Amino acid sequence: MTPTRPAGSTSGARHTWWFPDGDLPAPTxxxxxxxxxxxxxxxxxxxxxxxxxxxxxxxxxxxSFDHDLVVxxxxxxxxxxxxxxxxxxxFTIPHRTQYAIRLDSSVPVFCQYGRLDTAQPNLTLMTAPAFG
Known part of the structure; x- marks a missing residue:
């Protein structure tokens, strides 16, 4: 059996994605x-x-970074x-410092951002699609 390319649209894929809410939590x-x-x-x-x-x-x-980051x-x-x-x-992103991210890709891709914050006992896990 020959694998087939997955069905579905890639019309939402983009070359550029924006993540406006970076705030790296400090490890606990x-x-x-x-x-x-x-x-x-x-x-x-x-x-x-x-x-x-x-x-x-x-x-x-x-x-900016483009150090052989390849998918x-x-x-x-x-x-x-x-x-x-x-x-x-x-490079180290400082903890608890507000920043934003722009991701540029040579081909259209889909992106998502995630944050796990263990600063409080219940934990916080957040994911969000980017703005493209």
Whole structure:
């Protein structure tokens, strides 16, 4: 049996996505889960998506990264923003600092943002689609 390309429309995929509410939670000592933020990128195209991230701050010029951030064709990838070093990026987003994200892709992709905040006992897990 030969696999077929999944049915469905990719008309909502975009080259540019905006995430206006970055605010990396600080890790809480002794927690079972680690507070973090993540960008989830789905690439429905057959060719790889080359990504560039730009962070916007309240008190300084933007910071941009395009360090081999790639999502393979027809794959999904989660980029942990508290672990940019895992992506080869020598930069740390400061905890509890307001920022925004622009994601640019070489091919149209779908994006989502997620945050896990363990600062209070009930935890907070939030996900939101981006503005494209």
């Amino acid at each position: 000592e002794g927690d079972r889960f680690v507070s973090h933020e993540a960008l989830i990128v789905l690439n429905p195209a057959r060719e790889p998506a080359k990504l560039r991230l730009t962070l916007y701050w309240t008190d300084r010029p933007p910071t 393979a064709g027809e794959r999904v990838r989660c980029l942990r923003l508290d672990k940019l070093s895992d992506e080869g990026i020598d």
